[in-house]
Amino acid sequence: TPPVATSQWDEAKIAAVRSYMEGPAKSQPNGWAQLPTVVEAHRRAMREVVETEHPYPGGFSGDGIVTLGGGLRYFTATYALCYMLRKLGCTLPIEVWTLNDREIDKPMIEAIVALGNIEVIDGYERCGKAARVWIGWTAKVWSLMYSKFERALFLDADQLPVRDPAYLFDGENFQSRGAMFWPDVPNAYSLSTTKEAFVAASLPTPGNTLIPGHANPTDFPALETGQMLVRKSRCWHALKVMEWMADHADFWFHAGEFGKRWNSYGDVFFPYAAFHAVGYEYHLPQPARWVGDHRAGAFLQCDEQGSVLFEHRCQSQLKLRLHEPNLPFPDQQTYELMQEAVLDLRLKWDGTMHNCEPAKHLAGE
Secondary structure (H helix, E strand, O other): OOOOHHHHOHHHHHHHHHHHOOOOOOOOOOOOHHHHHHHHHHHHHHHHHHHHOOOOOOOOEEEEEEEOHHHHHHHHHHHHHHHHHHHHOOOOOOEEEEEOOOOOHHHHHHHHHHOOOOEEEEEEOHHHHHHOOOOOOOHHHHHHHHHHOOOEEEEEOOEEEOOOHHHHHHOHHHHHHOEEEEEOOOOOOHOOOOOHHHOOOOOOOOOHHHHHOOOOOOOOOOEEEEEEEEEEEHHHHHHHHHHHHHHOHHHOOHHHHOOOOOOOOOHHHHHHHHHHHHHOOOOOOOOOOEOOOOOOOOEEEOOOOEEEEEEEOOOOOHHHOOOOOOOOOOOOOHHHHHHHHHHHHHHHOOOOOOOOOOOOOOEHH
16 A cells, blocks of 8 residues: 555554554554554654664774574584684684573583684663564664774675675675675575565665466565665664664564564565665676575575686474484585584583573673
């Protein structure tokens, strides 16, 4: 439903939605996020964020890598990512964010910081207390924004780097634009972004395509946010819009309630919508390749020259496990280094959390 003249809206209902948006997110009925008054209320609120000045605050410096991955489910993958980066010769500092101090304990911290130049961040302490919605995939936005680095490369915990990604910071396209995102594959869930999402972002609604099994397919160039590279001083305004979108994930993706109809697939719409809304350009490398299936599949994301740089093992059967076999998929050399990382972690950690009061600010060089 496109925006209409203000006189045609029930302003009392829109005011009620706006009031709700200022408070804590709550579970809503299926279809709530597509109601015209709800869409219009979010459109107005987002326009206010877009049209507000957001001066770069400063206080960030240097280049670094950020990842989000505490808890028993993701720590093995987080450790493997950091281990492989170091073995591939990457010397960039790394921040490992967790959602709170109950996702990681002292033995886990000691294991990962021993890899060198790694700091573990309690994300809730740093910025989560001010967040309206604070769940795993929305926290990616905050970790990217509020890491200590001025130029930051975010990597999902389930990434396997093929080689040291530090050269990305020197790429001509990144330096000229200040942001680099990676494309999704053609038949992706992110392409089911609804028309209401584009209306709420005040963006033209793309044309429809015929993708089997997708309720609202569109032909816009969707992004895959397992890796994001930004220079904060160049694109802070767009990042603030992304932050606002993450803070209202109950509208964009029902705060992770998978059984309900959503307006976008997780956070993948955020950089596209935010950067287009404020008129900022970003660089987009070659399209990703998908290998495997919906249970044991991975993105192969490339650099600007078309060479595979990241293997994003995002499907359930490819999640790394500490004490179970891990599938050799898809690159043998990368797989062997990943296996080495898992074996190394077994020597340092037994796969359990020993307490709920970890030394959360412990860091190692």
